[in-house]
Amino acid sequence: MGIIRKTKAVATVLQIFEEKDEAKSVVHLIELVKDKMNKTTVYRILDRLEQDGAIHSFNGKDGLKWYAKCEGCSASHHSDKHPHFQCTKCDKVECLPLEIKIPSIKNHKVDSTDILLIGQCEVCCA
Amino acid sequence: MGIIRKTKAVATVLQIFEEKDEAKSVVHLIELVKDKMNKTTVYRILDRLEQDGAIHSFNGKDGLKWYAKCEGCSASHHSDKHPHFQCTKCDKVECLPLEIKIPSIKNHKVDSTDILLIGQCEVCCA
DNA sequence: AAATTAATGCAATTGGGTTGCAATTACAAA
DNA sequence: TTTGTAATTGCAACCCAATTGCATTAATTT
Ligand SMILES: [Mn+2]
Ligand SMILES: [Mn+2]
Ligand SMILES: [Zn+2]
Ligand SMILES: [Zn+2]
Numbered sequence: 001m002g003i004i005r006k007t008k009a010v011a012t013v014l015q016i017f018e019e020k021d022e023a024k025s026v027v028h029l030i031e032l033v034k035d036k037m038n039k040t041t042v043y044r045i046l047d048r049l050e051q052d053g054a055i056h057s058f059n060g061k062d063g064l065k066w067y068a069k070c071e072g073c074s075a076s077h078h079s080d081k082h083p084h085f086q087c088t089k090c091d092k093v094e095c096l097p098l099e100i101k102i103p104s105i106k107n108h109k110v111d112s113t114d115i116l117l118i119g120q121c122e123v124c125c126a
Numbered sequence: 127m128g129i130i131r132k133t134k135a136v137a138t139v140l141q142i143f144e145e146k147d148e149a150k151s152v153v154h155l156i157e158l159v160k161d162k163m164n165k166t167t168v169y170r171i172l173d174r175l176e177q178d179g180a181i182h183s184f185n186g187k188d189g190l191k192w193y194a195k196c197e198g199c200s201a202s203h204h205s206d207k208h209p210h211f212q213c214t215k216c217d218k219v220e221c222l223p224l225e226i227k228i229p230s231i232k233n234h235k236v237d238s239t240d241i242l243l244i245g246q247c248e249v250c251c252a
Numbered sequence: 253a254a255a256t257t258a259a260t261g262c263a264a265t266t267g268g269g270t271t272g273c274a275a276t277t278a279c280a281a282a
Numbered sequence: 283t284t285t286g287t288a289a290t291t292g293c294a295a296c297c298c299a300a301t302t303g304c305a306t307t308a309a310t311t312t
Contacts, residue, residue, distance in 0.1 A: 005278050005289055027268075038292050043269070045290095061240060063189050063299095064268075085234060096231065103224060107248040108211060114187065116240040122233040131258055131309050153299075164261050169300070171259090189268095190299075253312105260307070266300080276291070282284085 002052035002075060003045075009037045013045045017055060023068035023084065023093035025060060056080040060093060061118055068095050083115035089124035128178035128201060129171075135163045139171045143181060149194035149210065149219040151186060182206040186219060187244055194221050209241035215250035 003010055012033055016024065024032075026046065030039045046067055049055045053073035060066050066084075073079050083100055086093045100115055129136055138159055142150065150158075152172065156165045172193055175181045179199035186192050192210075199205050209226055212219045226241055 007278070007290065009291075030268095039268095040270080040293080041291055059185060059189055063185050063191070065189075085231065085236075088237065098229060098231075100226065100228065102226065102243065105211065105222065105224070105243070107251055108243075108245060109251050110211075110243045110245040111214065112244045114240075114242040114244060117228060117231070117234075117236045117238075118240060119237040120235040125233055125235050133259065133309070135260075156299095165299095166262080166301080167260055174259095256309100256311075258307105258309075261305090263303095265302070268297105268299090270297070271295085273294100274292090276289100278289075279287090281286080 002048040002050075003054075009033075009041055010045055010049075012036055013042065014049070014054070017067075017069045021069060023058075023066045023095060025064045025066045025093075027064060029067070051075060053078055058084055058114065059116070060084075061086050061088075061116060066093055068093075081113065083113075083117060085117045085119070085121070087121035087124050088118060089120055092121055092123075094121070128174040128176075129180075135159075135167055136171055136175075138162055139168065139175070140180070143193075143195045147195060147221075149184075149192045149221060151219075152191045152193065155193070177201060179204055184210055184240065184242070187212050187214075187242060192219055194219075207238065209239075209243055211243045211245070211247070213247035213250050214244060215246055218247055218249075220247070 013029070016029065016032060026043065029046070030042050033042060046055065046057070050057055050067070052075045053070055055067045056070050056073065056078060057065055057067050070080050082098065083096045084093055085096050096117070102110060102113060139155070142155065142158060152169065155172070156168050159168060172181065172183070176183055176193070178201050179196055181193045182196050182199065182204065183191055183193050196206050208224065209222045210219055211222050222243070228236060228239060
């Protein structure tokens with residue numbers, strides 16, 4: 001079970017994801033709200049928002065955890081299975097609205113995929 | 127620059143990768159050789175072996191760092207760009223000798239990919 | 253064999269993330 | 283509105299992978 005009470009801290013975190021459709025690392029999020037709440041609270045709120053299907057998490061290239069807004073997910077069904085893109089110049093991370101075909105692997109059962117493309121984003125490419 | 131001197135510790139670590147063609151987490155490697163060398167030494171040897179193109183690293187689903195033997199890589203050219211597979215039952219990780227097609231992304235330049243397939247391995251499938 | 257310096261051991265430290273518990277606060281029931 | 287309750291938060295301590303500084307050891311060169 002995720003968010004039950006709409007606290008100020010929850011609203012603050014949610015607004016960050018509403019404002020701009022861009023993934024954020026937990027480390028960055030903690031920095032952003034460090035005057036408003038404790039880091040433990042940030043971790044717990046992110047956990048609950050993910051359980052509710054409001055945001056989804058994945059690992060960046062450095063192994064840090066990142067979160068981004070979900071599109072059409074719910075507590076019962078997380079449908080975000082897209083790849084992510086991380087820029088080596090500016091470190092920005094984007095959700096990629098595309099599907100990558102995974103060939104079936106003999107004698108293996110693939111339940112989920114974790115795909116990170118690394119390179120240069122639109123801004124840094126130019 | 128990677129390995130310069132062939133020490134006993136280097137030989138020990140290398141042999142682990144020669145023996146069996148299977149990826150190993152750093153945590154597991156440290157455990158395997160804990161009577162023979164310090165954990166710092168393990169980290170440093172892995173760094174140097176990777177620089178030399180003898181092994182390559184990637185992140186497992188839990189965020190831990192894993193290493194596996196390289197095939198045809200050298201210090202100047204790391205050609206290992208394959209996906210990896212991690213079993214949710216037994217935690218084993220394999221290098222997958224297959225290529226996954228990445229569609230080109232508008233205004234982005236993709237330099238490398240980090241693909242982890244998660245599911246059940248051959249043994250755990252049966 | 254002696255000199256050089258890469259490699260190692262060890263203790264301390266860093267940093268992301270978690271846990272236990274007391275204090276606070278949202279919210280529903282009265 | 284007031285009260286009761288349990289969800290939420292703050293805080294300090296902790297966990298653990300990974301890194302760092304530095305003195306010591308050992309591989310390789312001369
Ligand atoms: Mn996403
Ligand atoms: Mn591999
Ligand atoms: Zn960029
Ligand atoms: Zn398995």
